[in-house]
Amino acid sequence: xxxxxRTYDENTVLIxxxxxxxxxxxxxxxxxxxxxxxxxxxLSMLGVDIIEAGFPAASPxxxxxxxxxxxxxxxxxxxxICGLSRAVEKDxxxxxxxxxxxxxxxxxxxxxTSDYHLNYITKTTRAEAIEIIRKAVTLAKxxxxxxxxxxxxxxxxxxxxxxxxxxxxxxxGATTLNIPDTVGYVTPEEWRERIANLIAExxxxxxxxxxxxxxxxxxxxxxxxxxxLAGVLGGARQVEVTINGIGERAGNTSLEEVVMxxxxxxxxxxxxxxxxxxxxxxxxxxxxxxxxxxxxxxxAIVGANAFAHEAGIHQDGMLKHASTFEIMxxxxxxxxxxxxxxxxxxxxxxLKVRLSELGxxxxxxxxxxxxxxxxxxxxxxxxxxxxxxxxxxxxEFNKPEEIFSMDDIQVTCGTMGMPTAxxxxxxxxxxxxxxxxxVGTGPVDASYKAIDAITNAPNVLVEYAVHSVTxxxxxxxxxxxxxxxxxxxxxxxxxxxxxxxxxASVKAYLAAVNRMLALLGLDGVQAEGEAATVNMKSExx
Ligand code: KIV
Ligand code: ZN
Numbered sequence: 372x373x374x375x376x377r378t379y380d381e382n383t384v385l386i387x388x389x390x391x392x393x394x395x396x397x398x399x400x401x402x403x404x405x406x407x408x409x410x411x412x413x414l415s416m417l418g419v420d421i422i423e424a425g426f427p428a429a430s431p432x433x434x435x436x437x438x439x440x441x442x443x444x445x446x447x448x449x450x451x452i453c454g455l456s457r458a459v460e461k462d463x464x465x466x467x468x469x470x471x472x473x474x475x476x477x478x479x480x481x482x483x484t485s486d487y488h489l490n491y492i493t494k495t496t497r498a499e500a501i502e503i504i505r506k507a508v509t510l511a512k513x514x515x516x517x518x519x520x521x522x523x524x525x526x527x528x529x530x531x532x533x534x535x536x537x538x539x540x541x542x543x544g545a546t547t548l549n550i551p552d553t554v555g556y557v558t559p560e561e562w563r564e565r566i567a568n569l570i571a572e573x574x575x576x577x578x579x580x581x582x583x584x585x586x587x588x589x590x591x592x593x594x595x596x597x598x599x600l601a602g603v604l605g606g607a608r609q610v611e612v613t614i615n616g617i618g619e620r621a622g623n624t625s626l627e628e629v630v631m632x633x634x635x636x637x638x639x640x641x642x643x644x645x646x647x648x649x650x651x652x653x654x655x656x657x658x659x660x661x662x663x664x665x666x667x668x669x670x671a672i673v674g675a676n677a678f679a680h681e682a683g684i685h686q687d688g689m690l691k692h693a694s695t696f697e698i699m700x701x702x703x704x705x706x707x708x709x710x711x712x713x714x715x716x717x718x719x720x721x722l723k724v725r726l727s728e729l730g731x732x733x734x735x736x737x738x739x740x741x742x743x744x745x746x747x748x749x750x751x752x753x754x755x756x757x758x759x760x761x762x763x764x765x766x767e768f769n770k771p772e773e774i775f776s777m778d779d780i781q782v783t784c785g786t787m788g789m790p791t792a793x794x795x796x797x798x799x800x801x802x803x804x805x806x807x808x809x810v811g812t813g814p815v816d817a818s819y820k821a822i823d824a825i826t827n828a829p830n831v832l833v834e835y836a837v838h839s840v841t842x843x844x845x846x847x848x849x850x851x852x853x854x855x856x857x858x859x860x861x862x863x864x865x866x867x868x869x870x871x872x873x874x875a876s877v878k879a880y881l882a883a884v885n886r887m888l889a890l891l892g893l894d895g896v897q898a899e900g901e902a903a904t905v906n907m908k909s910e911x912x
Contacts, residue, residue, distance in 0.1 A: 383643050384633060385609040386626065387549075387585065388414050389423040390658060391440075392455055393623050394613035399833070399853040399862035400662040401890055403771055404436040411440040413657050414450070414614075417650040419626075421451040421609075423479065427469035428462040432890075437469035445473025451517065453477035458507035467514040477517040479549070480507045484522035484536050486529070497532055505539050512544030519547035521587065526552030530565060537573040547583045547609060548576060552598060555591025555621060559601035562586070566605030578606075585609035588624045590616060595624040596671075600632055603642065614658040615666050615673060627651050627672040627704065635699050649705040653730055653761075660765045663864010663883060665836045665851045672704060675838070705730075707757040715749035722760075729757060731764055741767055751870045752845040762840045762847050766868035766878065771886040773799040774895060775826050782814040782873055792817035794877070796825055798895075815876045822877065826895045828884045830854040833862060837872060848872040850879040856887055863887040 391407050394400060402410070407425070414422050422444065427434040437454050445452035452473035456466035458480050470476035482504055483492055489500055504520065511518045520540035522533055537548050550566060557565070566586060576582040586602030586609075588595040599610050616625030630646045655673040659666050668675045678701045688695030701707075707729065713721055719742050726733050726741075733741055744763050749755050775796050784790040793808040805825045811817030819832065834853040839846035847868050855862040863886040867878025888895050 381608065382641060383608070383645065384603055384629075385420040385583065385585075386418075386630065386644055386646055387421040387423065387453070387609050387611045388419040388613065388626060389587075389611050389623065390414070390613040390617065390626075391436075392423040392425050393587075393611075393619060394617040394658070394662075395425070396619050397617045397622065397662070397664065399855075399864050400617055400664055401861055401863050401886070402661055403886065403890060404432060404439060406661045406769075406771065407436045408439055408443060409769075410654075410657060410661060411444040413650070413654050415444050416647070417654050418645045418647045419450055420645055421453050421477065423453045423455060423611075425469070426455045428456055428459075428465040434465060434469050438472065441470050441473035441476065445470075445475065447474040449474070451475040451477050453479050453519065455479045455481070456511075458482040458503050460506075460510060463507060463510050463514070467511075470515070475517065476515050477519060477547075478511040478515045479519040479521065479547075480511050481521035481523045481551075482507070483524050483553075484532060485524035485527040487527060488524050497535075501535065501539055504536060505543055508540050508543035508545050516546075518545045519549055519585070520545040521549040521551050523551055524553040525550045526554065526557040526562075530568065533569060534572045537569060537576060541573065541575045541580075541582055546581065547585055548573070549585035549587050549609070549611060550602070550607070551587040551611075552589060553587075555589035555595060557588075557598055558594065559597045562588075562598045563601035563605040566602045566607050570606045583609050585611060587611035589619065590621040590623065593621070595622070596628040596632070599624040599629050600640075603629075603633075603640070614654050615664065615670070617658065617662065617664055625671070627655065631672050631699060631704065634703070648703050650730070652705040656761060656765060657769065659851070660769045660866040661864070663834075663851050663853050663866060663879075665834075668838075678706060713745070713749065713755045713760075714753060715746070717745075717749070717755075725757075726760060726764070729760060733764075737768070748847065748870060752843075752847070756841050758840045759847050762849055762868040765866060766875075769866065771865075771882055772889045774885045774888045775799065775822075775881060777877060777881055778804070780818060780874060780877055782818065784814040784817075790814050790817045792821050792873075794818060794821040794825065796822070796881075814873050818873060818877050819880050822880060822884065826884050826888070828888055828893065828895055829858075830856055830863075830884065830887060832880075835876075837876070840868065845870065848875045850875040852876075852879045852883050854880070854883045854887060856891060859891065861887075861891070863890065 424440040425433045425437040427437045441452045452470050454466040454469040456462035466478050522536050584607045586607045588598040612626035613623040616622040633640050776799050777796050779795040782792045789810045790813050791810050795806045797804040807821040807824045809817050809820035811820050833855050837850045849868045853862050853864045863883045865879040865883030867875040869875040
């Protein structure tokens with residue numbers, strides 16, 4: 372069968388990634404436009420069929436990000452670029468502005484159809500809701516050939532009303548019908564049946580009609596992946612997912628879980644995807660680093676322990692044959708098994724070659740910069756592994772726009788005296804330099820206080836996580852933090868890696884502060900007379 376999306380057959384499940392829209396709605400996952408573009412590029416490498424790039428009517432920044440992704444990632448060979456819009460004329464027009472430059476644009480419009488939504492949010496009758504949907508889908512179709520409609524909170528909507536709603540959406544030109552379990556309420560058995568019945572009962576949308584049925588599940592009861600796969604068994608051929616399962620509340624269905632379930636159990640599902648599974652780990656790390664949302668160690672597929680075997684009996688089995696305790700190989704998801712990669716005698720060329728084997732093409736100044744970091748690490752640590760290289764890449768290149776940059780940090784801590792940090796930083800644009808010393812409950816707290824005094828960026832630290840990239844006392848430490856801006860309530864993440872854990876902590880915090888200043892349009896300027904910091908402008912010259 373051929374449709375506007377791409378050539379597909381009934382055995383292919385289309386992967387609709389909504390990391391940049393529903394995923395970005397998770398508290399603290401705010402991304403800059405440049406970060407969204409990078410993630411979109413990586414999603415395209417991963418082979419997703421559709422990228423939901425954002426909600427263009429939400430803000431001018433969202434619109435600009437969707438437009439950029441449409442132009443730069445939405446190439447003829449690339450994914451469909453989709454924008455979300457409420458079933459409101461203004462939103463649909465702005466959404467079209469966002470996606471129209473993509474080679475394959477899509478407008479996704481939605482309206483709540485459960486009685487909860489009709490009575491308390493839209494305050495409309497069912498008949499009025501049908502008319503709103505008719506108008507919205509008709510308008511979207513007049514602008515864009517590829518239109519998706521979602522009856523929000525379908526999981527709690529009356530099944531007979533859903534049939535009516537879906538029939539109207541198809542009549543007005545919707546080519547994809549997405550059925551969301553918005554609040555993560557349904558169970559796999561009922562969801563499979565619900566989807567199968569909808570497909571069978573909706574006029575004009577059955578098998579052979581060209582309409583694609585889709586499912587979109589939330590994880591409030593931890594059932595998102597199970598429900599999504601049940602939806603597929605019921606006949607859905609598009610799944611809406613996010614990387615690492617990020618999203619509103621307990622999150623969305625995780626892309627890697629659904630894709631690897633289909634991949635690992637071909638005899639059971641008999642279905643394919645267009646995903647290049649070897650890009651999964653890289654995409655997962657990029658999303659985690661940019662959003663500052665740490666992936667739990669026991670997370671399926673991409674957690675740090677997903678391929679670790681601790682119990683003696685398991686280790687013994689693994690040594691005899693990997694299939695005793697492993698249902699998929701780490702290589703399938705792009706996890707390198709190579710333990711020893713490079714050491715302090717390795718040269719620039721060896722580094723470049725290894726990076727390119729890991730999927731990174733680093734050249735020129737960027738290679739020089741990375742090589743200097745690699746040498747520092749190789750001096751401190753005998754074996755530099757692939758995991759170390761990935762962390763260095765993330766630390767060097769996954770940075771938000773730098774408003775303040777760190778030059779030096781010195782800390783004193785221990786059981787005697789007060790933990791103190793002296794931080795020297797400069798403003799990236801003007802070069803204006805600052806130095807500040809602060810006392811805290813520990814070296815990290817003292818450093819953060821010193822940074823706060825310099826950057827004048829009011830925030831509350833809501834999450835701080837540290838872990839080592841590899842085993843051993845000389846391992847690189849990775850830190851992710853999330854901070855919250857007290858006035859707007861918005862939160863921002865940051866990531867840093869270094870063999871010195873205080874330095875990694877400072878890098879992560881500064882990344883989050885820079886992200887907050889950039890995205891909220893703050894400049895970190897202190898009011899006259901408020902600066903407790905020594906401004907080093909003249910000394911810095
Ligand atoms: O969860 C939901 O219902 C959504 C819709 C907008 C598809 O995200
Ligand atoms: Zn959702």
